Amino acid sequence: MIQITLKDGNRIQVESGKTILDIARGISEGLARVAVAGEVNGVVKDLFTPVTEDCNLNILTFDSEGGRHTYWHTASHIMAQAVKRLYPGVKLAIGPAIDSGFYYDFDSEKPFTPEDMQAIEEEMRRIIKEDLGVERFTLPRDEALELVKDEPYKVELINELPEDSEISFYKQGEFTDLCAGPHLPSTGKVKAFKLMQLAGAYWRGSEKNKMLQRIYGTAFPKKSHLDEYLHRLEEAKKRDHRKLGRELDLYDIYEEGPGFPFFLPKGMVLRNFLEDYWRREHEKRGYQEIKTPIMLTKELWYRSGHWDNYKDNMYSVEIDDAEFAVKPMNCPGGILVFKRKLHSYRDLPQRMGELGLVHRHELSGALHGLMRVRCFTQDDAHIFMTPDQIKDEVIGVIKLIDEFYKTFGFKHHVELSTRPEKSIGSDELWEKSTTALSEALQDQGIEYKLNEGDGAFYGPKIDFHLEDSIGRTWQCGTIQLDMNMPERFDLNYIGPDGEKHRPVMIHRVVFGSIERFIAILTEHFAGAFPVWLSPVQAKILTIVEKHIPYAEEVKRRLEEKGIRVELDGRNEKIGFKIREAQLEKVPYMLVLGDKEAEAGHVAVRSRKEGDMGSMPLDEFIEKILSEINSKAL
RNA sequence: GCCACCAUGGCUCAGCUGGUAGAGCAGCGCAUUCGUAAUGCGCGGGUCAAGGGUUCGAGUCCCUUUGGUGGCUCCA
16 A cells, blocks of 8 residues: 545555556546546656555646646647548657647648648547547667657657657557657547647747648637637737727838838827836936937947847948948947946946837748837837946846836736857856846846846846737846947946946846837727826717817816817717717716706716716816826726 | 738628629718717718739639738747
8 A cells, every 4th residue: 555645635545556547536536537637746647657656646637737738738649640640641740738728740741721620620529539548658769769760850859868768658549659748548538629720830949940830729628618718819809909009090000111110199199108107217216318320330230249140130221332220229329328428436327218219120920010010119228337236226127127017017927038149248247147137036036937048149138028918928128237248349437446447238128119018008908098098088078069168168177187188079979979989998988968067067987887977077187187197007 | 031821992891613893880961969888861982912824704713922810930
């Protein structure tokens, strides 16, 4: 007998050699039915794994991440099996579970068509119906290689496994795949699934390799869960900033400027208030503001290292006989400003902000609404400082970013990126900079993900990622520590010893790109922005024409207080005007008729809560102003 | 840039196996003066993304280009 400690701390005795599924059944039939995998001492295992020694055991269902991944992984194998049955010549690459389902990469002579997808789905249904048992086995390397000799990608994978690693396979019916597992005990366990999309993907994610065909899918234990998931995706699409931006007349992108967005009057209101907020908050924190040119000579970009490391993304032009490049970053301009004068250590840190418009030639396939564009405004700042000021300055920026995101109610996650292949500077400087950043993060008790080799070419960085409506994350804020540019541009300051010293610089953005931030903002609020940012904060709706004079009076009173207000005095029914204002997502509608005109009242309707009844105009003004001033969400 | 898919009036979309463009919303006009999510009637609007080809005939088939969508790569 062995002793099993369950998740709730209970201990049970079972016969050695019982499988996880057996143990689950011993606990309850219901649990056994929904069990998809087991976590033994923290490692996710197949349900059919025999347990032979004392351990902690957690029975996983689809509701846990480990359970879901097991479920999806098996779904992915079922898909691969279906593809193999229908197209025996297709070679298999890899097929993991991901956050929202699974995919499998195939190397196929002929690209898959939507009709093929249907055929694959049908075959998958058949495999599920066959309810094939899944078995796991391991092989020594030479036998493993022999088994997969017709699958070149699998051969490559096996050859790259470390010497001592166990090479495991999973077999269901006639289909066997190299796989670490775990898996469901049989194909019949997969209930509702759907193949979602077809995409190209490079083998091992490198554009130097062959492009494979990737099929994405998802699966759920119940049809209703799948339907719910698909419904959620539909709902999320309604919040797409590209759709809302056009509908609400905020911004748009035309064919005439791929990747170059236009901001419309209402979008500009939003944008200007964001920038005002930004300026005020930066001023409070000792930042100065500058504006540097969009184009500078190529010489400068050679010196900064941008030309060598970033030229694929840069636009350049010839003016007279000189060559210029359009700035893809603001730093060289900022550096020239710093260099204008000799600096004392007493003047440091120097924090210099710039809302700088940069242009980057992004690959056409990468463009995505306002999220990924070819020109955008960075809410940039460069901080020049002494080495012993690094930590405080980095922490200051972390706090600033945190406060900004809180203002909008955004949740975010943090990543630390280290030295990339293409980069400048010595290992020592990189080491020092990277350590400084991770220390600042630890000091603030911030959890972060390490992103090896993903830093800027001049230094490591801390990135802040925000989510869009369908859960994709986008980098917004970033803090980059740079000891290289000061070297290249021979920046210096005079220390207390009267000697020249090399300053360190931080490149940082809070919004990241104003455009991208506005896109996230649009999706986050589904276009219903907080009052302080709403392009129109209140809309006055008259019942009939004779109320227009009072309406104009109300409008003037609101405008005097700086409230952005519109008047709808059209000869339309009130229901119609309300409907329009609601669709425009105006926070407050003021309905004005006889009663209001006589009493000097306004009948307030909020887009969130509906009819709020009549109140004196002054009371409404007070209410909306307090919401605006507190930046209420 | 690569892979797949898509492109019809301002917007959302019909248009079967090729036979000379259709709806709703929006817009405009007229009537209606009406209290919390669509008043009625009428009118105008499309070289079917662009270019080329097949055909007696192409929105529908083929090729090229442009733009978009979802991925891959890359990135704020």
